[in-house]
Amino acid sequence: MNKPDIAIIGAGMSGLVAASSLQKLGFTPTVYEKSAVLGEVGAGLTMAPNATHALQFAGMTDALVKHGMSPGRGGVKHWQTGKLMISLERGDELREKFGASYYHIHRADLHAALAAKVLANDAGAIHLGCDFKTLHQDGSKVTVEFASGERLNADVVIGADGVRSGVRAALFGEDQPRFTGYIAFRGLVPFDALPPGIIDPPSCLSTGPDRSFTRYLIRNGQVVNYVALAQRDGWQEEGWSIPATVDEVLQEYQGWYEDVATIIRATPDGSLFKWALCDRATLPAWTQGRVTLMGDAAHPMLPFLGSGAAMAIEDAVILARAFDCSDSIEAALQRYFVARHERTAWVAQKSREAALNYHSGRSEHYEPSKHLTAESLGIWAYNPAKVPI
Ligand SMILES: Cc1cc2nc3c(=O)[nH]c(=O)nc-3n(C[C@H](O)[C@H](O)[C@H](O)COP(=O)(O)OP(=O)(O)OC[C@H]3O[C@@H](n4cnc5c(N)ncnc54)[C@H](O)[C@@H]3O)c2cc1C
Incomplete structure (x- = not known):
């Protein structure tokens, strides 16, 4: 097939990985992003070996080495005693087993590196301030309309x-x-704001009744990223940058072992945010004509297996590969859907189940052999750069 004119709506994780992967395969995609600037937003992301394979395919090997933090060891601690209940290998053994490393990385660092890569390949590839409004298609072209009233045509x-x-x-x-x-x-x-010795192991999940507290190192070990999950009724606010207060989080973690409160109390002003975890029913189809979905747009994931960004990035690489090895647009979109739908629906379901596993209060009687992880479920044993499609 002639190289189609591909428009990607959204310069987030999947949009930029798709753009870079398509460029690598000789396509010239264009990305349209709502934000007027690509700024520093968000916090840490987990990049397990399946995601690392995808990022390496997209040309991010150097960026991972530069900005990623490979923890070496991880673990699960008891919420009241702080006792290490499970020890997890997150270093060389893991790399040997899966052929790629496990990293923690600041979303903003990865995002900036991806944007730089896409723009280095094609300086005109990313258009900012383009707020998607709607689209129409006629079988051979898709017309996209933005909130500004501007329109574009793409294949x-x-x-x-x-x-x-x-x-x-x-x-x-x-x-x-x-x-x-x-x-x-x-x-x-x-x-440096924390007492010595409490960030041990470097990556740690503490699990307790209705709550969990995960923390790991990013930015060359200079920053501790934590995610404290709690339950609430009737949440209304939306966005990635809603400020939260130290007192608000401390209140949720009363009765937990002291290190948790120590970490929360050390959070500087302006470094604590909250957001709602949202889910959607699994869509039976992602494609209509010449338009398809990718990442959270297709299949939002709860974060309990740390696989949301990974699934989005896997999608992006498979989509690029599908265009590369198909002889029509329709065949490429179908190949992509077949390769991705079952896996992402399964991971989404397992992420919902993992929420119960972490928050059921079972740490009183924790059974390490039943601890549900993306590794034990086999999620990491997938290489999107090589899997047959
Ligand atoms: C600003 C931001 C910060 C985040 N921080 C974290 C974090 O710290 N930790 C974490 O686990 N996850 C975070 N996430 C979510 C995480 O990146 C995604 O869940 C995951 O990477 C899936 O990627 P995605 O490409 O599907 O979506 P995203 O990475 O969410 O990207 C979607 C992109 O689409 C753009 N967009 C949305 N609407 C329109 C529109 N109408 N027109 C054009 N563009 C549009 C958004 O601005 C965004 O750039 C963040 C997402 C965003 C947008």
């Missing part, structure tokens, strides 16, 4: 516009994401 449109995707709404109708009852507090604490 193919990929909706990579996140959990509140407008492209998904344009294809399948409005269905608001469902608030799951969980909120995530995200804090960034300078490592």
